[in-house]
Amino acid sequence: MKAASTLEKVLSAGHFAVTAELGPPQNANAEAIKKKSAHCLGKVEAVNITDNQTAIVRMSSIAAAALALSHGLEPVVQMVCRDRNRIAMQSDILGAAALGCKNLLCLSGDHQMFGIHPEAANVYDLDSIQLIAMVKKMRDDKQFLSGDPIKEFEPRIFIGAVENPFADPFEFRVVRLAKKAAAGADFIQTQCIFDIDKFARWMELIVKQGLHKKTYILAGLTPVRSHRALIYMKNNVAGMSIPDELIERMEAAEDPKAEGVNICLEMIEKVKQMEGVAGIHLMPIGWESITPVILEQAGLLPRPQV
Amino acid sequence: MIVADRKPLEEILNSIKDYKKIMLMGCGGCVTVCFSGGAKAVELLASQITMARKKDDSEIEIVQCTPERQCEYEFNDAFKDDLASVDAVLSTACGVGVQAMAVQFPKLITLPALNTKFMGYPVEHAVWEEKCAGCGDCVLGWTGGLCPIARCAKKLLNGPCGGSSNGVCEVDKDTECVWQLIYDRLKDLDKLENLTQVREPKDWRTSTNAGQRKIKFEEAML
Structure with missing residues (x-):
């Protein structure tokens, strides 16, 4: 075991894993984390705590993760390269581990242009792949990036990364995932899947190269409540592939919320059948209360005891 | 150049x-x-x-x-x-x-x-010094013609920091503290009031933080 987190235990035991996203509030309200945690308690292996997602200032992911821990949830702390250099990152990794966080998800981070401070300077001292390698070095070699030793108490972290099978160039996304696995990513969370056929093609390439044996792949899924949400993402989020049939189906639905859940359930069924998919990561943007409903209906409850 | x-x-x-x-x-x-x-x-x-x-x-x-x-x-x-x-x-x-x-x-x-x-000029024969970082939003007007973005190791707009000593930057003893120079210049020019107000955080979009920059000179376009 690398970190002996629940997520790692479930994945390494060969169970189909479930994680869900938990976005910290745009204020200092600890109760908000408690409320959102309640939807996930006992229903998922871990909750993924976003790090100032879309460059909108929110409560720190590590602080929110510590709060989630206190409510009985295991966090996956997100860390983006946009806002801190290697010194602050390593310091925060030590801090997160000291607080009991055992999973860390390494990302580049959305550009500040999309958030509330487009005039901010970005950092990008490291990129996401370099961050992954740095965490691995801290954990496995007990060294800082500089090579200086970490004396005892190295951070025991299960390392996560993301990949977007829908961004370009399509074939290179597989190479990039291989680089992330080689750098030390223990698990991969994908961008929201709406184009299941394209995802299936991508997974075929992943399996062909044996990458699913080097890192666990969690399929990212987002239940939506209306066809407008899909149109918005199609038009405004780069690297999203949203088939028109899906938009039409949501638009034609009498009960769009129920249809959104149905679509998500169908997707879960499909990814479960795909070779190489080790679990799902649910991202119900602004609709956290639907997480337990979907998991119940998908037959993914109760969660395995490990 | x-x-x-x-x-x-x-x-x-x-x-x-x-x-x-x-x-x-x-x-x-x-x-x-x-x-x-x-x-x-x-x-x-x-x-x-x-x-x-x-x-x-x-x-x-x-x-x-x-x-x-x-x-x-x-x-x-x-x-x-x-x-x-x-x-x-x-x-x-x-x-x-x-x-x-x-x-x-x-x-x-x-x-x-x-x-x-870098962008700079020769300060003596065969010695060039960095002078401009191309930040896209020139501050030289109030700094006495000396650039803190290009020359201060912390890019401070409200310098100098605590590491300025005897006119030298703490980062490198061969580098002058540009904030000492700015202070001296503005004092000579009787413009020290330029340094009393708090300078607001810089808008870095005009620099390299927002991707490739482009300039069109409309009047000369074919």
Whole structure:
């Protein structure tokens, strides 16, 4: 075991894993984390705590993760390269581990242009792949990036990364995932899947190269409540592939919320059948209360005891 | 002007090791002025490469040329016949010139022989100092004509920090603290009030933080 987190235990035991996203509030309200945690308690292996997602200032992911821990949830702390250099990152990794966080998800981070401070300077001292390698070095070699030793108490972290099978160039996304696995990513969370056929093609390439044996792949899924949400993402989020049939189906639905859940359930069924998919990561943007409903209906409850 | 410095010979030799015939292409602009990439620098580098390759029993043919400015297609165009016969281009232009060549001749590999360093001017013969970071939102008007973005190691707008001592920056004892210089200059100009107000956080969108920048001079467009 690398970190002996629940997520790692479930994945390494060969169970189909479930994680869900938990976005910290745009204020200092600890109760908000408690409320959102309640939807996930006992229903998922871990909750993924976003790090100032879309460059909108929110409560720190590590602080929110510590709060989630206190409510009985295991966090996956997100860390983006946009806002801190290697010194602050390593310091925060030590801090997160000291607080009991055992999973860390390494990302580049959305550009500040999309958030509330487009005039901010970005950092990008490291990129996401370099961050992954740095965490691995801290954990496995007990060294800082500089090579200086970490004396005892190295951070025991299960390392996560993301990949977007829908961004370009399509074939290179597989190479990039291989680089992330080689750098030390223990698990991969994908961008929201709406184009299941394209995802299936991508997974075929992943399996062909044996990458699913080097890192666990969690399929990212987002239940939506209306066809407008899909149109918005199609038009405004780069690297999203949203088939028109899906938009039409949501638009034609009498009960769009129920249809959104149905679509998500169908997707879960499909990814479960795909070779190489080790679990799902649910991202119900602004609709956290639907997480337990979907998991119940998908037959993914109760969660395995490990 | 753009100031550049030649890469170590070893690195240059390694980058061209697979080629038997190269174009060594200089630039008649900034890098001629700072001695690193003009016709003379090209000649010197060509003889160093030739000698090194002879020693290794792996001779190389080098065609030399130095367009007036490698960062403009029309000047490079004059050498297109020679370029058709080489395996690769080794450029002693700045990074801008190398990129112009790469785009203009997409089938040819263009390799950099210089490290492009900064925008600056010579403070004495053969000594150049960085002066401008191209941040896109000039502050020289209130700093007495001395740039804290290019010259302060922390890019402070409300400096100096606590590491300024005897006019020297704590980061490097050979570097003057630009904030000491700004203070002295504004004091001489009787403009110290420029430093009493709190300068607001800078808008970095005009700098390199928002991707490639582009300028259109509408009046001159065809």
